[in-house]
Amino acid sequence: MFTKTPPMGWNSWNTFADKISEDLILETADAMIERGLKDAGYEYIVIDDCWSLRERDENGDIVTDPVKFPHGMKYLADKIHEKGLKFGMYSCAGVKTCAGFPSSYHNEFRDAKLFASFGIDFLKYDFCNVPQGANGPLLYHTMSLALKESGRDILFSACNWGADHVETWIRSCGAGMYRSTGDIMDKYNSFRDIALSQKDKYAYAGIGCFNDTDMLIVGMKNKGNVALGGCTDTEYKTHFAVWCFCASPLMMGCDLRNVDETSLALMKNKGLLRINQDVECRTPFICGDNGKNGLCWFRHLSDNEYALMFVNYGDKNAEITLDLDKIGLWDGCGHGLKIKDVFTGKTETVSRTKTKRVDAHDCAVYVCKTVEL
Numbered sequence: 001m002f003t004k005t006p007p008m009g010w011n012s013w014n015t016f017a018d019k020i021s022e023d024l025i026l027e028t029a030d031a032m033i034e035r036g037l038k039d040a041g042y043e044y045i046v047i048d049d050c051w052s053l054r055e056r057d058e059n060g061d062i063v064t065d066p067v068k069f070p071h072g073m074k075y076l077a078d079k080i081h082e083k084g085l086k087f088g089m090y091s092c093a094g095v096k097t098c099a100g101f102p103s104s105y106h107n108e109f110r111d112a113k114l115f116a117s118f119g120i121d122f123l124k125y126d127f128c129n130v131p132q133g134a135n136g137p138l139l140y141h142t143m144s145l146a147l148k149e150s151g152r153d154i155l156f157s158a159c160n161w162g163a164d165h166v167e168t169w170i171r172s173c174g175a176g177m178y179r180s181t182g183d184i185m186d187k188y189n190s191f192r193d194i195a196l197s198q199k200d201k202y203a204y205a206g207i208g209c210f211n212d213t214d215m216l217i218v219g220m221k222n223k224g225n226v227a228l229g230g231c232t233d234t235e236y237k238t239h240f241a242v243w244c245f246c247a248s249p250l251m252m253g254c255d256l257r258n259v260d261e262t263s264l265a266l267m268k269n270k271g272l273l274r275i276n277q278d279v280e281c282r283t284p285f286i287c288g289d290n291g292k293n294g295l296c297w298f299r300h301l302s303d304n305e306y307a308l309m310f311v312n313y314g315d316k317n318a319e320i321t322l323d324l325d326k327i328g329l330w331d332g333c334g335h336g337l338k339i340k341d342v343f344t345g346k347t348e349t350v351s352r353t354k355t356k357r358v359d360a361h362d363c364a365v366y367v368c369k370t371v372e373l
């Protein structure tokens with residue numbers, strides 16, 4: 001499926017892992033609607049690993065676990081479509097998924113047909129248990145061709161964790177998004193390290209294929225499968241802001257049925273989503289660095305607007321400076337920036353430099369326009 005802006009939705013893995021069921025998926029779809037997340041743009045409900053039985057049937061097809069999903073996947077897909085949402089599933093390029101379930105190596109065309117018969121709109125394709133000597137990139141090409149032949153328009157979400165210089169070839173195989181990093185955990189250092197590791201990779205993201213820096217941990221509050229201490233509200237705010245700023249797909253990972261109001265408001269923040277979903281999909285660049293992991297980022301948006309972010313990945317409060325010279329507004333050019341805080345709505349004009357005091361692990365994000373001084 002051709003995707004013009006970063007896909008948005010929910011995935012079962014971060015919180016639930018193998019504890020998935022028809023009830024959970026339908027309740028999550030309802031929560032997505034009732035909590036205003038569908039209206040905010042989230043649309044995919046994706047079941048990750050652990051949805052099938054351990055063996056294929058006598059025809060060679062993967063069998064949906066009848067205890068977890070008593071009415072089967074077609075029923076679930078139909079229900080999700082009736083709610084106006086899209087349905088995603090998971091397989092893997094190896095002989096077994098990461099959790100040891102049947103996987104699509106040398107069964108790509110058969111499995112793609114089965115997934116299409118269920119009515120899926122999205123396939124996440126993992127990279128565990130690939131036979132030695134197999135060509136990783138070609139395995140993604142094969143499944144992409146199989147999905148295209150399957151008769152449904154399916155978004156191909158590759159997940160090889162950044163291996164094989166994936167950013168250089170994944171677009172050529174037809175994927176709509178691809179994991180550019182290892183797995184995220186629900187703790188500050190995990191998303192900070194992912195974010196810092198991606199600084200030079202953002203130019204590979206763009207219309208049609210987006211760098212997936214992994215599912216969101218916002219609102220997990222140290223509960224569920226990838227819990228590793230949890231994050232503060234400030235840290236979730238920075239995580240979400242950075243994922244938005246850098247055009248990552250936004251796949252929520254918390255329990256939407258019980259998500260707290262602060263996390264919910266954050267994931268619906270209009271200014272941040274406007275940046276994430278900008279139709280021009282331009283690359284953010286660093287325009288300030290305090291040498292202690294305090295960075296200032298700038299990004300061109302559509303409609304002659306811009307996005308500006310101060311982010312302090314350091315463990316102490318710090319000052320980070322934006323110098324307009326660094327975005328091309330040279331001293332004496334007669335122009336500055338009018339900036340609007342996406343969290344408070346407060347506006348101000350920057351005529352030369354702006355030094356922002358940012359708490360440890362916090363950020364500030366603005367949508368801007370140039371102004372004549």
Ligand code: GAL
Pocket residue numbers: 013048049097098099126127128159161182183
């Ligand atoms: C990992 C993948 C995770 C999740 C998990 C399922 O390889 O990165 O996002 O899908 O497998 O077993």
